[in-house]
Amino acid sequence: MGKIIGLPTTLPEVPQEIWSRGELETKLQNLRQEFVAYQTQVDGEQRKIIAAIKATVFVADLAGSAIPRVGYHLQDWLEQILTLVLSETEIETLLNQRLQGKTLRPFQQ
Secondary structure, X not given: OOOOOOOOOOOOOOOOOOOOHHHHHHHHHHHHHHHHHHHOOOOHHHHHHHHXXXXXXXHHHXXXXXXXXXXXXXXXXXXXXXXXXXXXXXXXXXXXXXXXXXXXXHHHO
16 A cells, blocks of 8 residues: 555654654644645545545544443444445435535545
8 A cells, every 4th residue: 555655665763752842843843744745746546545544544543542431342343333334325415514515625526
């Protein structure tokens, strides 16, 4: 998958540092700027893949935060959630509710 969106084959070394709040904010701002610059270089298919990855990470984070609190068994919950499928009509209804009259962004089309 990394090849498809142009990621390096090896990950860079993560520095073992402790950052102050200001340093962390600066690093996050720099990272955000890198993402914005990268976004202008990708095509429509790559943007769709990136959107899918972002959604997957979001859901994984949500699941990781929610599961221990509500007492679900992780495997059972994942099986239940991953088998849910919305119909085309349900997806359109959901999208229209969320868009509130706005148009889709180019990477969402």
